[in-house]
Amino acid sequence: MKLISLTLAAFSLLLGGCAVMGTSGGQLGASGASQVVNESELPAPGRADLVASSRAYLIGPFDQLVVDVFGIPELTNRQVTADAAGRIAFPIAGTIDAAGLTPLQLSQEIARRLKAGYVRDPQVTVNLKETTSQTVTVDGQVTQPGVYPVVGGMTLMKAVATARGVAEYAKLDDVVVLRTVGGQRYAALYNLAAIRRGNYVDPQIYANDTVIVGESRARRLFNSLIQVAPVLTTPLILLLRG
Numbered sequence: 001m002k003l004i005s006l007t008l009a010a011f012s013l014l015l016g017g018c019a020v021m022g023t024s025g026g027q028l029g030a031s032g033a034s035q036v037v038n039e040s041e042l043p044a045p046g047r048a049d050l051v052a053s054s055r056a057y058l059i060g061p062f063d064q065l066v067v068d069v070f071g072i073p074e075l076t077n078r079q080v081t082a083d084a085a086g087r088i089a090f091p092i093a094g095t096i097d098a099a100g101l102t103p104l105q106l107s108q109e110i111a112r113r114l115k116a117g118y119v120r121d122p123q124v125t126v127n128l129k130e131t132t133s134q135t136v137t138v139d140g141q142v143t144q145p146g147v148y149p150v151v152g153g154m155t156l157m158k159a160v161a162t163a164r165g166v167a168e169y170a171k172l173d174d175v176v177v178l179r180t181v182g183g184q185r186y187a188a189l190y191n192l193a194a195i196r197r198g199n200y201v202d203p204q205i206y207a208n209d210t211v212i213v214g215e216s217r218a219r220r221l222f223n224s225l226i227q228v229a230p231v232l233t234t235p236l237i238l239l240l241r242g
Contacts, residue, residue, distance in 0.1 A: 037237040042188045043181045045206050059098045059106060061086050062149055064130040067110065070123035075114075079129065084146065092117040103128055134207035138163040141170035141214030155202040156190060159211050166192070171214045176221070177203070178210040185240040189222045200234055 059065070063082045067090060069075035080088045086099020088106075093113035098106050103126040114122040134150040136159055143164035156177065160166060172192040179186045188203070192213075195202050205211065221238060 035239050037186070037239050041201075041203055041235070042177060042179050042186050042237055044204070045179065045181050045208070049181055049206075049208065059086060059101050059103065059128075060131075060135070061099065061147060063098075063128065065098075065103070065106075066127045066129050067107075068125045068127075069110075069114065069119075070125075072119070072122075084144070084148075092119065136205055136207065137210045138213070139210065140212040141167040143167060150205065150207045154205045156205055156211065157192065157195060157202045159205045159209075160192065160213060166213055174214055176212045177205070178212070179206065180208070187221050187238045187240060189236040203235065 059082060061082055061084050063086075065080050065082070065088065067075070067078045067080060069078075075091060078090065080090060082088050082098055086097065087095055088098045089095050090110055090113075093110045096106070096109055096113070101109070107124040107126040110126070111122045111124040114124070135147045136150050136154065137147050138159055139145045142160060143166070145163060148159070148162045154162075156175065160175075166172065173194070175190045175192055177188045177190065179188075190203065191199075194200060221240075222236060
């Protein structure tokens with residue numbers, strides 16, 4: 001443990017000269033103000049961290065909806081569930097890309113399609129029955145990047161599996177998890193192969209986390225550190241400031 005502490009202290013000194021970039025290319029925090037956290041796991045988010053800010057609700061993957069078409073019993077109280085890509089299927093209207101639409105916008109699109117299908121003056125309402133508000137973003141070198149529900153006790157390995165696993169040539173030693181706790185931004189570097197070998201525990205993943213597998217701009221957070229210690233036997237965790 002003493003050796004690890006000394007190594008982490010040396011890592012902290014290295015942070016003074018490297019740029020800290022986010023996945024969008026924007027600056028997540030000045031590297032001179034960031035520091036290595038001497039912990040084996042990212043801190044768990046609090047209740048406030050798990051609740052998204054108030055905004056108009058947008059339909060997403062796995063949301064359950066109730067669609068009513070006034071005056072047509074066969075199309076009344078129809079329960080539909082969006083698939084992993086946010087698409088729904090509705091009689092006559094066909095398959096609709098509902099992801100990113102509000103319930104009102106979806107009702108208007110269904111009405112437009114029903115009218116095109118010779119339904120006279122359709123009056124459509126869409127209500128949200130059940131929403132998957134607790135989600136994690138899985139991006140990078142995975143088979144199916146996207147936003148997925150956090151079901152039960154999700155771990156990093158389970159989150160990657162939810163995205164249909166890693167791509168053929170994915171870098172298993174290059175997995176970044178981004179998390180905000182109490183207004184502070186953290187980044188952690190994990191090695192999936194090391195987790196599979198049992199070198200350290202499969203970390204818990206929470207709602208609003210972002211998991212990035214393989215090459216990404218988020219990886220630049222750790223470039224200088226990995227040059228000094230290319231083989232990590234424990235996760236490397238940064239507190240991003242500035």
